[in-house]
Amino acid sequence: MLAPKTICEKRFGCNVSITEPGFSPVFAPIAPAPSGYPDGVQRSGRPTIKDVARAAGVSPTTVSHALNGKGVVRRETAERIERIASEIGYRPSAIARGLQSSRLGLLALVIRPFHSLDTFLPEGVDYFLRIAGAASLSAMERGYSMMLIDDPTRPGVPPSALAADAYIVTEPFENDPVLTMLSEQRIPFVTVGADPARRGLFHSIDESAGQQARTMMNHLSEAGARRMALVTGTDRNDWNLGSRQALIEWSEARGQKPLVLALPEAEGEQVGDRVIDHFFSGDPTDRPDAIFCLTGRHAAGVTDAAIRRGIRVPEDLLIAAGSGAMQNRTSKPTVTTLDLRPEQTAQIAVEAAVALAEGRPVAEPLTAPEATLEIRESTSRAPVHAP
Amino acid sequence: MLAPKTICEKRFGCNVSITEPGFSPVFAPIAPAPSGYPDGVQRSGRPTIKDVARAAGVSPTTVSHALNGKGVVRRETAERIERIASEIGYRPSAIARGLQSSRLGLLALVIRPFHSLDTFLPEGVDYFLRIAGAASLSAMERGYSMMLIDDPTRPGVPPSALAADAYIVTEPFENDPVLTMLSEQRIPFVTVGADPARRGLFHSIDESAGQQARTMMNHLSEAGARRMALVTGTDRNDWNLGSRQALIEWSEARGQKPLVLALPEAEGEQVGDRVIDHFFSGDPTDRPDAIFCLTGRHAAGVTDAAIRRGIRVPEDLLIAAGSGAMQNRTSKPTVTTLDLRPEQTAQIAVEAAVALAEGRPVAEPLTAPEATLEIRESTSRAPVHAP
DNA sequence: CTGAAAGCGCTTACAG
DNA sequence: CTGAAAGCGCTTACAG
Numbered sequence: 001m002l003a004p005k006t007i008c009e010k011r012f013g014c015n016v017s018i019t020e021p022g023f024s025p026v027f028a029p030i031a032p033a034p035s036g037y038p039d040g041v042q043r044s045g046r047p048t049i050k051d052v053a054r055a056a057g058v059s060p061t062t063v064s065h066a067l068n069g070k071g072v073v074r075r076e077t078a079e080r081i082e083r084i085a086s087e088i089g090y091r092p093s094a095i096a097r098g099l100q101s102s103r104l105g106l107l108a109l110v111i112r113p114f115h116s117l118d119t120f121l122p123e124g125v126d127y128f129l130r131i132a133g134a135a136s137l138s139a140m141e142r143g144y145s146m147m148l149i150d151d152p153t154r155p156g157v158p159p160s161a162l163a164a165d166a167y168i169v170t171e172p173f174e175n176d177p178v179l180t181m182l183s184e185q186r187i188p189f190v191t192v193g194a195d196p197a198r199r200g201l202f203h204s205i206d207e208s209a210g211q212q213a214r215t216m217m218n219h220l221s222e223a224g225a226r227r228m229a230l231v232t233g234t235d236r237n238d239w240n241l242g243s244r245q246a247l248i249e250w251s252e253a254r255g256q257k258p259l260v261l262a263l264p265e266a267e268g269e270q271v272g273d274r275v276i277d278h279f280f281s282g283d284p285t286d287r288p289d290a291i292f293c294l295t296g297r298h299a300a301g302v303t304d305a306a307i308r309r310g311i312r313v314p315e316d317l318l319i320a321a322g323s324g325a326m327q328n329r330t331s332k333p334t335v336t337t338l339d340l341r342p343e344q345t346a347q348i349a350v351e352a353a354v355a356l357a358e359g360r361p362v363a364e365p366l367t368a369p370e371a372t373l374e375i376r377e378s379t380s381r382a383p384v385h386a387p
Numbered sequence: 388m389l390a391p392k393t394i395c396e397k398r399f400g401c402n403v404s405i406t407e408p409g410f411s412p413v414f415a416p417i418a419p420a421p422s423g424y425p426d427g428v429q430r431s432g433r434p435t436i437k438d439v440a441r442a443a444g445v446s447p448t449t450v451s452h453a454l455n456g457k458g459v460v461r462r463e464t465a466e467r468i469e470r471i472a473s474e475i476g477y478r479p480s481a482i483a484r485g486l487q488s489s490r491l492g493l494l495a496l497v498i499r500p501f502h503s504l505d506t507f508l509p510e511g512v513d514y515f516l517r518i519a520g521a522a523s524l525s526a527m528e529r530g531y532s533m534m535l536i537d538d539p540t541r542p543g544v545p546p547s548a549l550a551a552d553a554y555i556v557t558e559p560f561e562n563d564p565v566l567t568m569l570s571e572q573r574i575p576f577v578t579v580g581a582d583p584a585r586r587g588l589f590h591s592i593d594e595s596a597g598q599q600a601r602t603m604m605n606h607l608s609e610a611g612a613r614r615m616a617l618v619t620g621t622d623r624n625d626w627n628l629g630s631r632q633a634l635i636e637w638s639e640a641r642g643q644k645p646l647v648l649a650l651p652e653a654e655g656e657q658v659g660d661r662v663i664d665h666f667f668s669g670d671p672t673d674r675p676d677a678i679f680c681l682t683g684r685h686a687a688g689v690t691d692a693a694i695r696r697g698i699r700v701p702e703d704l705l706i707a708a709g710s711g712a713m714q715n716r717t718s719k720p721t722v723t724t725l726d727l728r729p730e731q732t733a734q735i736a737v738e739a740a741v742a743l744a745e746g747r748p749v750a751e752p753l754t755a756p757e758a759t760l761e762i763r764e765s766t767s768r769a770p771v772h773a774p
Numbered sequence: 775c776t777g778a779a780a781g782c783g784c785t786t787a788c789a790g
Numbered sequence: 791c792t793g794a795a796a797g798c799g800c801t802t803a804c805a806g
Contacts, residue, residue: 048798060801061778096800100782129519161532451785452792480784486785
């Protein structure tokens, strides 16, 4: 008996009703527990609409009306009900309400490569964690909660992972089964970046990966690049594929063989040597004088590897990243990046998801904010003077 | 009619049933929608247990038994039901289930200073976003989803914010109303860091702020500090108050007047000049030769300001941070930090929350992992040689 | 103005 | 082995 008692002394930390006579809760509800049970013990530990009704001497219907401002209730009655409800600490159950409307006021953010994120250190997950934080906040401002989930199609996912009113899926893969499942279940969703194989079929926020890539390629070109290489991730999402396509078109327009390499996002900085080996070991005339890495961690690794090999950055080789990681701002040299402004994207996504959840139309087209070019030392052959 | 049509061409992106004759969904459920409605239109857009029962020619009870492996169902019957259920894409409603058990399989992470986080850039929210990411993952591994919420006591919070099975509250304030509310509602929760005014009353993961502070102060002392100053945040949480207390005791044990300054966490790097002004403008004999900032952003700002004033770091002044921000690893000089290992803390918190949600006892005491001292240039008077 | 009844989609004794 | 009934906590026509 001792162990459980110790545990249950923590206030309501466990589900056991507290009945020991000597126990007097410090933060008890102001009013005694609603009667109906001989000794004031509540069944579920939480007052229901019936408890309020009983205490107010009315029917549950009237309580519901009063508390929701629906129907017609005499003023005094309504006020009395409200007072009693707050006295006994009544809060309507979101679950019971949800059963009616099949809406919980819950949104879900599906971070597609969640499990492949090998670390939650900020250099690893900059973009996604910024989206997650901003999306949670935006959701709350609109009266929704946000859950973060991985892959709701995996066997054994919590049923709650399927209980959101609408979903935001970031960077879906080609023919992403998550989208297939959501659409089969007729669950509303919006994606950040299209499913590359099903463009236009679903609501999606256009990231214009190609456009953003061109922004960077133009910058590299102005910075002196004649021959550009691109390092993408291996996930088959719109960002990787769209950027790749843009580089290929750019190269072909200049009569050059495209230099592209895809390496796993999760390997981060480690890919540095492999990238340099790949581009610098073959035909010297095919060597790039600029490497554009889609992820900031890849760019950091490549910068490191280049310098270790005696390749000067930016003098011999320009390096840039398509999405900034923190260390790109402080590395030596600092690395030019695109700031994708994930906070803004998150807000757009939440707005769309809320609209869908409420059955309202979505104002299309949905477009991600234009990325901001953050020019740093790695692409500045004339020395950068700090202001 | 045109606008809405355009919108609804997106697959189920809106809640309107698709009835235009020409429309043929690409990813329709394999089997036709369950009958019961003349034209195969489903009411809620989602098959229910009744639909399965009807299609299988059995009662809902039997479907429930078969799908949950409860009761006794003939093997063939069970198999047929399972087949049909998956054919029509049936998934049990987490909401309806939740009504029974008052459990949704949902956890909530309350990041106490969520709104005061002024940015989701990684240098601002390192610690909390690492917790959030790791907690979401840990929760999923245990069959729960995790929502990120701010303050569930604010008026107008989504009811869903109150629907979690258990809560994790990070860095509660003194007499935190969130804890009061949760305990009044008898909702189980665990805190990361105790409520300083109600220590021991609730389940909480002990961060040993004082212990961690002493680790750093010992290091500073070994690094040559004679007179240490502490910069805390202004939130009245255990981390700030416990560290403050530790510095005071440390100073008094040495017969020194404690040098402590509290500045808002959200002001980040901006506090640099104020800190230097405060400690360096008065009596020269009261000047610190080491400044310990609890947040990495404060430390970054102080380092900057010191150097601008011609104070050399580490020669004249040692600087350290109680929780690392990314830039501390790459600034000039790099700054010594404590890595609080939030991923580990998150896992411990999730385990406890799951136990509470399931009515199981929590293995106390709950202790945060020991922080790791990451010694860098800002506290290394002998030059650091990279390996 | 108020309340009895039905129903949201499940589960769970309980009776056949 | 199977199913009718009651109930989880609400809301919503509908009848008084």
